[in-house]
Structures are given as structure tokens and as C-alpha cells.
Amino acid sequence: MVVKVNENYLLLKSNYLFAEVANRLEKYENEHPDKDVIAMGIGDVTKPLPKAVIKAFKDAVDEMGQADTFRGYGPEHGYEFLREAIVKGDFEPLGVDLDIDEIFVSDGAKCDTGNIQELFANSNTIAVTDPVYTVYVDTNVMAGRTGPMKDDGMYEGLVYLPCTAENDFEPELPSEPVDIIYLCYPNNPTGSTLTRDQLAKFVDYARENEALILFDAAYERFITEDNIPHSIYEIDGAKEVAIEFRSFSKTAGFTGARCAYCVVPKALKVKDSEGNEHSLNALWDRRQTTKFNGVSYPVQRAAEAIYTEEGQKEIQENIDYYLKNAKLIRESLTDLGLTVSGGINSPYIWVKTPNNMPSWEFFDLLLNEANIVGTPGSGFGPSGEGYFRLTAFNTYENTKEAMERISKLSF
Amino acid sequence: MVVKVNENYLLLKSNYLFAEVANRLEKYENEHPDKDVIAMGIGDVTKPLPKAVIKAFKDAVDEMGQADTFRGYGPEHGYEFLREAIVKGDFEPLGVDLDIDEIFVSDGAKCDTGNIQELFANSNTIAVTDPVYTVYVDTNVMAGRTGPMKDDGMYEGLVYLPCTAENDFEPELPSEPVDIIYLCYPNNPTGSTLTRDQLAKFVDYARENEALILFDAAYERFITEDNIPHSIYEIDGAKEVAIEFRSFSKTAGFTGARCAYCVVPKALKVKDSEGNEHSLNALWDRRQTTKFNGVSYPVQRAAEAIYTEEGQKEIQENIDYYLKNAKLIRESLTDLGLTVSGGINSPYIWVKTPNNMPSWEFFDLLLNEANIVGTPGSGFGPSGEGYFRLTAFNTYENTKEAMERISKLSF
Numbered sequence: 001m002v003v004k005v006n007e008n009y010l011l012l013k014s015n016y017l018f019a020e021v022a023n024r025l026e027k028y029e030n031e032h033p034d035k036d037v038i039a040m041g042i043g044d045v046t047k048p049l050p051k052a053v054i055k056a057f058k059d060a061v062d063e064m065g066q067a068d069t070f071r072g073y074g075p076e077h078g079y080e081f082l083r084e085a086i087v088k089g090d091f092e093p094l095g096v097d098l099d100i101d102e103i104f105v106s107d108g109a110k111c112d113t114g115n116i117q118e119l120f121a122n123s124n125t126i127a128v129t130d131p132v133y134t135v136y137v138d139t140n141v142m143a144g145r146t147g148p149m150k151d152d153g154m155y156e157g158l159v160y161l162p163c164t165a166e167n168d169f170e171p172e173l174p175s176e177p178v179d180i181i182y183l184c185y186p187n188n189p190t191g192s193t194l195t196r197d198q199l200a201k202f203v204d205y206a207r208e209n210e211a212l213i214l215f216d217a218a219y220e221r222f223i224t225e226d227n228i229p230h231s232i233y234e235i236d237g238a239k240e241v242a243i244e245f246r247s248f249s250k251t252a253g254f255t256g257a258r259c260a261y262c263v264v265p266k267a268l269k270v271k272d273s274e275g276n277e278h279s280l281n282a283l284w285d286r287r288q289t290t291k292f293n294g295v296s297y298p299v300q301r302a303a304e305a306i307y308t309e310e311g312q313k314e315i316q317e318n319i320d321y322y323l324k325n326a327k328l329i330r331e332s333l334t335d336l337g338l339t340v341s342g343g344i345n346s347p348y349i350w351v352k353t354p355n356n357m358p359s360w361e362f363f364d365l366l367l368n369e370a371n372i373v374g375t376p377g378s379g380f381g382p383s384g385e386g387y388f389r390l391t392a393f394n395t396y397e398n399t400k401e402a403m404e405r406i407s408k409l410s411f
Numbered sequence: 412m413v414v415k416v417n418e419n420y421l422l423l424k425s426n427y428l429f430a431e432v433a434n435r436l437e438k439y440e441n442e443h444p445d446k447d448v449i450a451m452g453i454g455d456v457t458k459p460l461p462k463a464v465i466k467a468f469k470d471a472v473d474e475m476g477q478a479d480t481f482r483g484y485g486p487e488h489g490y491e492f493l494r495e496a497i498v499k500g501d502f503e504p505l506g507v508d509l510d511i512d513e514i515f516v517s518d519g520a521k522c523d524t525g526n527i528q529e530l531f532a533n534s535n536t537i538a539v540t541d542p543v544y545t546v547y548v549d550t551n552v553m554a555g556r557t558g559p560m561k562d563d564g565m566y567e568g569l570v571y572l573p574c575t576a577e578n579d580f581e582p583e584l585p586s587e588p589v590d591i592i593y594l595c596y597p598n599n600p601t602g603s604t605l606t607r608d609q610l611a612k613f614v615d616y617a618r619e620n621e622a623l624i625l626f627d628a629a630y631e632r633f634i635t636e637d638n639i640p641h642s643i644y645e646i647d648g649a650k651e652v653a654i655e656f657r658s659f660s661k662t663a664g665f666t667g668a669r670c671a672y673c674v675v676p677k678a679l680k681v682k683d684s685e686g687n688e689h690s691l692n693a694l695w696d697r698r699q700t701t702k703f704n705g706v707s708y709p710v711q712r713a714a715e716a717i718y719t720e721e722g723q724k725e726i727q728e729n730i731d732y733y734l735k736n737a738k739l740i741r742e743s744l745t746d747l748g749l750t751v752s753g754g755i756n757s758p759y760i761w762v763k764t765p766n767n768m769p770s771w772e773f774f775d776l777l778l779n780e781a782n783i784v785g786t787p788g789s790g791f792g793p794s795g796e797g798y799f800r801l802t803a804f805n806t807y808e809n810t811k812e813a814m815e816r817i818s819k820l821s822f
Contacts, residue, residue, distance in 0.1 A: 002590065002621040002682050003590040003591055003621060003623040003681050004531065004534055004590065004683070004684065005689050006530055006531055006532050007683055007684065009530065009697065009698075010683060012697065016701070017695070018699055031467065042484070044483035046478075046481070048476050048477055048481040049475045049481070054472060057475075058469050058472050059471050061468045062465070064459060064460045064465065064468075065460050066459055070457070070458070070664075070667070072455035072456050072457065072664075073453070073455045073667060074667055076535075105519055107704065108704040110702065110703070110704050111703055114702035118553065119420065120414065120415065123415055124414060142701070170757070179414040209413075210414060212414040255483040255484045256484065256485055257475060257708070257709070258518075270414050270416040271413050271414070272415070272570065273416060278416050282665060286423065286427075287445070289427055290427070290550060291522060291525035292519070292521070293521050293522065293527065293666075293669060294669070295669070296518075296521050296667070298468070298668070298709070299710075356772040
């Protein structure tokens with residue numbers, strides 16, 4: 001016998017988007033060591049963790065150093081103190097009623113959105129918006145739920161819902177039957193949102209078609225407008241058709257500390273081939289207890305501190321800071337005559353490249369001529385071609401400097 | 412369309428071993444609130460984290476609270492400082508030469524041993540020792556690499572290598588062709604070990620048959636005897652046929668802090684159906700960058716501190732403490748006329764039940780008559796029936812009390 005590879009992995013495009021960005025940046029910096037490059041590419045926060053979080057984090061580390069307060073293995077789905085804080089802090093204010101055992105704490109929304117697909121048969125048809133956060137696609141490719149990538153940049157067997165300036169970045173309902181729909185709102189990468197009515201259309205579709213929505217709300221904290229739902233469970237009937245993913249990464253600067261959670265309502269059912277119903281909540285619990293050991297205890301205490309009055313105040317200050325950057329980018333580029341969306345309820349600004357320039361060409365132009373690193377829209381899917389993503393996570397000073405540099409370019 | 416479940420999940424036995432243990436314990440404690448139950452079941456540490464670890468942990472949390480030292484997303488495979496410390500601290504002293512990019516830091520060996528199977532085609536034949544750490548089996552069931560469980564407690568399509576008192580807990584080489592072999596030494600649950608010569612037989616088998624060994628060395632720190640290898644890479648040629656899993660959980664009390672790593676040598680190749688070779692190191696890197704976001708930065712600094720002189724001294728004291736408990740259990744039970752293995756190079760003591768009593772019956776006897784919780788051997792596989800696992804992780808005082816209680820039982 002010979003050990004055999006999972007050949008689905010061989011269908012993946014060889015270069016992960018951000019790896020290619022990093023490669024080009026490294027090459028440029030090696031050749032131009034004197035240049036001061038401003039990073040507006042990867043969606044990583046820059047503000048330190050709030051003081052309330054740091055204090056809780058350290059106190060919990062101290063507990064781990066004392067015999068009478070030391071904690072070993074914790075519950076795989078998270079400690080009750082954090083699950084309770086989440087239900088009360090994130091959902092009660094929205095009028096959404098959840099039980100704590102519908103909350104599963106994890107070390108990242110990337111892990112959760114990737115791992116969740118393990119619960120579903122390979123025969124399910126998957127729909128994604130296009131452009132899309134590539135993890136949704138790649139994890140389904142790795143699992144064998146697609147064919148190879150076609151010449152148009154789409155994987156065989158996957159249903160793409162285009163989101164472009166033409167439809168104001170609002171995906172249409174699938175025109176062919178699908179079983180599972182990934183939605184991310186506020187959207188990565190476009191920064192666009194769905195109103196309650198727009199999102200309700202998808203919930204209604206899922207209810208009518210016994211489909212499932214995987215709703216990624218990692219950026220909900222950036223919402224500033226009233227008619228944008230923070231949770232899909234604000235829509236009637238969503239608990240029977242949707243799993244929601246949340247993260248402390250962008251909300252509270254936890255990209256390096258690692259904590260997130262997902263909501264799997266007990267009302268969610270999935271069917272086997274004989275038509276018998278199974279609880280997704282129970283299946284996810286089985287998956288997590290078998291393949292995961294829970295989040296570091298001090299990290300969970302740090303996350304809990306976000307929900308204190310002081311914690312809330314501090315994280316809001318950071319969000320406001322990033323939103324100020326977003327506004328500056330949005331307004332500066334609009335003033336230059338560029339077509340721009342996002343940046344109002346999101347740290348992402350989605351720019352139409354001038355003169356329909358290909359995304360990677362615009363990437364090289366910004367890097368070489370203005371020493372700014374962004375992310376080529378085409379890296380997020382075929383409908384991202386001709387677009388470019390900038391993020392609001394740098395300092396205000398650097399963001400301002402970047403806008404000045406861009407203003408000197410001639411397109 | 413209707414969203415369809417991954418039916419492989421439905422093949423899993425409904426009760427996870429430790430959940431059933433917890434259920435029976437909870438029932439007993441509710442009915443006997445006055446009884447003082449001693450936990451010797453789940454393999455969880457009890458000693459607090461070493462002072463050197465706590466200091467590094469807190470210092471790193473402080474860094475996360477300052478703008479100039481804050482860290483966001485880290486490398487998915489771990490920071491260089493930790494990977495370097497691992498190579499120098501764990502492998503150089505063994506004469507094993509590894510590159511740092513052969514080390515992948517993660518949040519747990521359970522996650523790693525579960526997730527690694529994603530890299531392999533479902534057509535691979537899997538061998539496990541019996542009894543076995545159930546995660547190896549369950550994750551392959553979930554992936555569809557087995558049929559249903561048969562009446563004898565074995566899953567169809569899986570190859571079981573029995574380890575019982577009859578063969579001194581040394582598995583024979585597979586008598587039918589297999590592609591992937593899970594080995595865990597020092598063994599969970601039996602506490603047994605393989606000598607260099609015994610392990611070399613498996614390495615030779617893998618080399619001759621182009622098979623892969625998944626070697627779980629989570630308990631290597633408990634090894635006290637000279638002829639027992641700490642790493643499979645001490646065996647010539649193992650780098651071409653083995654992945655090794657390590658954990659800080661038992662080594663350094665990290666069960667609640669969460670940090671582990673695995674070694675995927677660059678010499679490891681796997682084949683596709685056309686016979687082309689692919690690097691497992693590259694495939695695992697792709698899996699981890701797509702589905703994982705790295706370990707919490709402060710936790711990685713905490714893990715690094717294990718390798719300082721002070722850290723090494725402190726963790727050795729804890730290991731010695733647990734080994735003293737193990738010796739006490741081993742000797743006490745032997746004095747009572749029970750047949751016992753393990754406990755010399757392992758925190759686990761594997762007891763033959765008296766008079767061939769079924770494992771769960773012995774569980775109930777110990778719980779009801781001596782108020783001691785252990786783990787029924789049958790929960791680890793059919794060859795575990797008639798055995799029972801006790802762990803050395805309680806306090807010395809409680810361990811002594813437990814042995815006194817058992818000495819008063821009549822079998």
C-alpha cells in the first residue's frame with residue numbers, strides 16, 4: 001500500500017492571496033530598503049488591547065499560577081461566564097433571545113467558518129457571494145465539494161452570486177437550487193451591507209428551500225447605520241435556517257489574542273438521506289468535543305472583560321478611530337474621482353480601479369509609485385477583478401499620508 | 412434542495428467516553444452529596460503553571476496593551492522564537508536535527524491528530540492500536556474512512572492492533588496492508604512504551620510499505636528509562652515516514668493554557684493517484700494557513716519560557732511529583748495482587764480488573780464502594796475490556812487516600 005494524498009487539495013490555487021501580497025511586498029522592500037511602505041492590505045488591527053481586557057487577562061494568568069485557582073481542561077465550547085456575557089452583551093440588546101448552550105466559543109471565526117462545513121454531506125450545493133472571503137471557498141474545495149477551477153476563475157460545482165457596482169453589491173437570490181449559502185455582512189471584502197429587508201429575502205429563501213445560511217458577522221461592530229442588522233437573528237425565522245459567526249478579532253483587537261464564537265441555534269435541523277432530522281447544535285458539539293480543546297482560559301477571561309462598562313467604552317473608542325480612517329479614505333478617493341464603496345459600516349473600502357485597470361496591475365502601481373500595500377480585488381474572486389481593497393486599520397497619520405501620496409498619482 | 416448532513420457523523424457511538432463518565436459521576440454525587448470522590452479518571456494536570464511561565468505569560472500580555480509592542484495576527488505555524496526554542500530544547504539534545512519550518516505550533520495535540528487526517532485520501536487504510544486514544548478513530552469515522560461499528564466494537568474498514576497483557580502491550584506489525592498507522596508512546600491509555608528496537612520495527616515497516624506513521628509523543632516527558640525513545644526521529648529513516656505530535660499540556664501543565672506542536676519533516680512525501688509525489692509539509696502548511704490563525708501570542712511566550720533553565724527545573728519538579736503518585740499507585744495495586752502495567756514512563760496506570768470483571772462494572776464498583784473515579788478500559792476499544800485506567804494527576808495525599816480505600820475492598 002502507499003499512503004495517498006487528499007487530491008482535493010491539489011485543486012487549490014497554489015498561491016494564497018495574502019502570501020502573494022507578502023511576496024511582492026518583500027521583493028519591493030528588499031530592492032528599496034529606504035522606502036517607507038504603508039500597509040493597508042491585510043485586515044489586521046493595530047490598536048493595543050483595552051486596559052480592562054489586559055487587567056482581566058493578567059489576573060487570569062495569575063490564577064493559573066496558584067494551586068487553588070489553577071484550571072486545566074475547560075469546556076470545549078467555552079466557559080459559562082463568557083457564554084453568558086455574550087448572550088447578555090451581544091444579543092439581549094438586539095431583542096434576540098439565545099440560550100448559552102447555543103454559543104460555542106472558539107479560537108477564531110476563520111477556524112469556525114472553515115470547520116463548520118465538515119458537518120455537511122459533500123452532495124450539498126454551496127453558494128458564495130463573489131467576491132468572497134476565500135476561506136469559505138477553499139475549505140469546500142479541500143473537502144471535495146467542488147470540481148477544479150475553470151478558466152473563468154470559478155470552481156466547478158460552486159454557485160457564485162456576483163456583487164458588483166452594477167447591482168450595488170447586493171447579491172441576487174440563487175437562480176439555481178442551492179443548499180448552503182455563505183453570507184458575510186458587513187461584507188469582507190466590499191465593505192457593503194444588507195438592510196433588514198435585503199437580508200430577510202435570504203432568510204425567506206432559506207426557509208422556503210430548506211437551505212442553510214452561514215452568516216459571518218465578524219464586522220458587525222463597525223455598523224453605524226440604523227437599518228443594518230447586527231445579527232441575522234434580528235430577522236424573523238432565522239434561528240431555523242442560520243448559523244452566525246462572530247469574532248473578537250476586529251471588535252476588540254483580538255487578532256493576536258485569539259477568541260471568537262459561533263451561534264448554532266437548537267432550532268436548526270439538518271436531514272439525512274432518509275429524511276430524518278438531526279440537530280446541528282448536537283452535531284457541532286460532537287465535532288468540537290472530538291477535535292478541539294477549548295480556548296485558553298486567560299483569553300476567555302480577557303474576552304469577558306470586553307463586556308464590562310469600561311471594556312465597552314474602550315473598544316468603541318478604537319472602532320471610532322478606525323471608522324475615522326475609513327471615512328478619510330472614502331472621502332479622499334471620492335474627491336479624486338474614484339468610485340468607492342464601503343467604509344461607512346465597515347473598516348474596508350472597496351475601490352473601482354481607474355480605467356478598468358486589472359487589480360494586480362493597480363496593486364503594483366500603488367506599491368511602486370505610492371508605496372502603499374492594498375489587496376487586489378481579483379484575489380477574492382472573479383467579480384473582484386477591477387476592484388481593490390483598502391483597510392482602515394493603520395494609524396490616522398499613516399492613512400492621511402497614504403491619501404496624500406495617492407493624490408499625487410495620475411491615473 | 413435540502414441541506415444534508417455528513418452521514419459519517421451518524422456512525423459515531425452516541426456517548427463520548429468521558430461524557431459518560433461525567434454523567435455517572437454527576438448522578439452519584441447528586442445522590443451522595445456527603446461523599447468525597449477522588450478523581451483519577453481524565454488525564455488532566457493539577458499543578459499550577461511554573462513561575463517562569465507565568466512571568467513570561469504576563470509580560471507578553473503587557474506587550475499586547477502597548478501600541479509599540481502590540482501584536483496582531485501572528486504566523487499560522489507559530490512564532491520563530493518558539494519554533495527555535497522547540498528545535499533546540501526538545502530535539503538537539505536527542506541528536507535530532509530539524510529545521511524550524513518543520514515545526515508547526517498549534518493549540519492542542521488533539522486538534523492536530525484530528526485535523527491531520529484531512530490531508531489524506533479516504534481510500535487509505537488506517538491502523539490503530541487497540542486500546543486507543545479515541546480521537547484517532549472518531550476523526551476518521553467522521554471523515555468517512557470507515558464503515559459502521561460492528562458488534563465486536565470495531566469499525567468496519569479500520570485495522571486494529573491488539574495490545575493486551577498477552578503480548579505485553581506491544582502491537583504486532585499489521586498482518587494486512589495498511590497506509591497510515593497511529594502510534595502513541597508512552598501510550599495512552601496503557602502507559603506502556605516501545606523500546607528503540609521495537610519502534611524501529613514500525614519505522615522499517617513503514618519504509619518498506621510506503622506507509623505513514625502518525626506518532627503521538629504527548630507523554631514523552633514522563634520517560635524515565637534509557638532505552639525508550641523520546642522522539643520517533645531517534646530512529647534512523649523516520650523522517651521519511653513519520654509525523655510527530657507533541658504537547659505542552661502534560662509536559663508543562665498547559666491543558667488550560669493551550670499550546671502544542673507537530674513535526675512534519677520536509678522529507679515526507681505522499682503520492683497522488685498518478686504516482687506524483689507531494690510534500691506533506693507544504694500540504695499541512697496550506698491546511699493550517701487556510702483553517703487556523705495561530706496560537707495566542709502570550710501563550711506562545713509562556714510556552715517559550717518552559718525552555719529556560721528555571722522553566723525546565725520547575726516542570727521537572729511537577730513531572731517528578733506525578734511520577735511519585737504513579738509509583739504509589741503501581742506498587743499499592745501490585746501489593747493487592749492486581750496485575751498492573753504502566754506508571755513507570757507514564758502518568759497512566761493500566762489495571763487488569765479482578766476476576767475479569769467488565770470495565771464498566773469495575774468503574775461502578777470503585778465509584779460506589781471507594782468513591783474513586785477512573786476510566787473504563789473498554790471505552791478505549793474492544794481490547795481494553797477487562798482493564799481500567801487510573802491517572803497520577805491528583806495530589807499525593809488524595810492518591811494515598813485512594814489507595815487506602817481500594818485496599819479495603821474485597822475483590
